[in-house]
Amino acid sequence: EAGVAQSPRYKIIEKRQSVAFWCNPISGHATLYWYQQILGQGPKLLIQFQNNGVVDDSQLPKDRFSAERLKGVDSTLKIQPAKLEDSAVYLCASSPTGGYTEAFFGQGTRLTVV
Amino acid sequence: DQQVKQNSPSLSVQEGRISILNCDYTNSMFDYFLWYKKYPAEGPTFLISISSIKDKNEDGRFTVFLNKSAKHLSLHIVPSQPGDSAVYFCAASEASKIIFGSGTRLSIRP
Numbered sequence: 001e002a003g004v005a006q007s008p009r010y011k012i013i014e015k016r017q018s019v020a021f022w023c024n025p026i027s028g029h030a031t032l033y034w035y036q037q038i039l040g041q042g043p044k045l046l047i048q049f050q051n052n053g054v055v056d057d058s059q060l061p062k063d064r065f066s067a068e069r070l071k072g073v074d075s076t077l078k079i080q081p082a083k084l085e086d087s088a089v090y091l092c093a094s095s096p097t098g099g100y101t102e103a104f105f106g107q108g109t110r111l112t113v114v
Numbered sequence: 115d116q117q118v119k120q121n122s123p124s125l126s127v128q129e130g131r132i133s134i135l136n137c138d139y140t141n142s143m144f145d146y147f148l149w150y151k152k153y154p155a156e157g158p159t160f161l162i163s164i165s166s167i168k169d170k171n172e173d174g175r176f177t178v179f180l181n182k183s184a185k186h187l188s189l190h191i192v193p194s195q196p197g198d199s200a201v202y203f204c205a206a207s208e209a210s211k212i213i214f215g216s217g218t219r220l221s222i223r224p
Binding site: 106 | 118120148150156158159160163203210211212213214215216
């Protein structure tokens, strides 16, 4: 079974530029998460989708971050414009629908904003 | 507002001994608790979980204990092996929303 796929693996951009990350979850998984992990901290939930609907985006900085999950499968996370403090690893995870909520993670995208 | 806390940023244990990683939480509505392991340049991988209605779950060398009255859980690894050296994240779930602690770096020394 293929795992969660993310691209790119690494990205370096200048502040005020825009960037987009892509995630393809495990086939059949209805729930998709985007997390931000700053160095030395735990993953912080940015947004959670159930199929193509948003379940929780309370910690998503909506003035600069946006995410979509068209057709309830793959997803993109965009930052526009980027700030220095957005430097982090962006992790995508997916889980099957149901009461047991183990999530499977991709390798992440390391973003450096200079 | 940290709902899941791991107060020990690092832990060093001798190979063959028991490793005990601790985690505290504040939200009594959490229904599952999970432990993830993370190696450098990789995403976290699921290790073991426990339902809020249980107090112990065991899987091979890994055992998780839950003390709901103290809002505390712990992960025991015995015996500890060199490959266990990694960052361990405690996580808690409420209605499929998963919240992570800040992690504990476990180092297994020979």
